[in-house]
Amino acid sequence: DYGNYEEGYDDGSGMIDPNTGMPIAAGADGNKELIDVNTVKCYADDGRPYWQCRLCSQTSQIKGNLVRHIEAKHVQTSGFPCTFCHKVLPSKNALQTHRYRLHRF
Numbered sequence: 444d445y446g447n448y449e450e451g452y453d454d455g456s457g458m459i460d461p462n463t464g465m466p467i468a469a470g471a472d473g474n475k476e477l478i479d480v481n482t483v484k485c486y487a488d489d490g491r492p493y494w495q496c497r498l499c500s501q502t503s504q505i506k507g508n509l510v511r512h513i514e515a516k517h518v519q520t521s522g523f524p525c526t527f528c529h530k531v532l533p534s535k536n537a538l539q540t541h542r543y544r545l546h547r548f
Contacts, residue, residue, distance in 0.1 A: 477513070478513055481496060481497045481498055481517070483495050495509075514534055520533070523537070524538075525538060525542060527542065
């Protein structure tokens with residue numbers, strides 16, 4: 444139930460609406476509501492579906508790519524530390540890529 448959330452409610456998610464400068468609530472289950480609110484399914488002239496970010500108009504034919512875009516570009520966090528070398532990375536995806544490339548984990 445997200446009944447307590449409204450525009451301008453700051454739940455600490457770090458999401459800021461670029462049009463109003465006000466915080467956007469991410470919801471009790473993390474970023475799921477934030478992702479759902481800021482993605483829109485569209486259709487190209489030839490009928491192919493694609494996803495679009497409502498915050499910056501970035502598009503992708505794959506929703507997962509757009510989800511990673513939103514988490515990396517529009518969610519402000521204190522970072523994600525690597526448990527092996529303690530480097531702090533800006534997104535969960537960046538941490539996963541770092542861990543695989545440098546530590547093969």
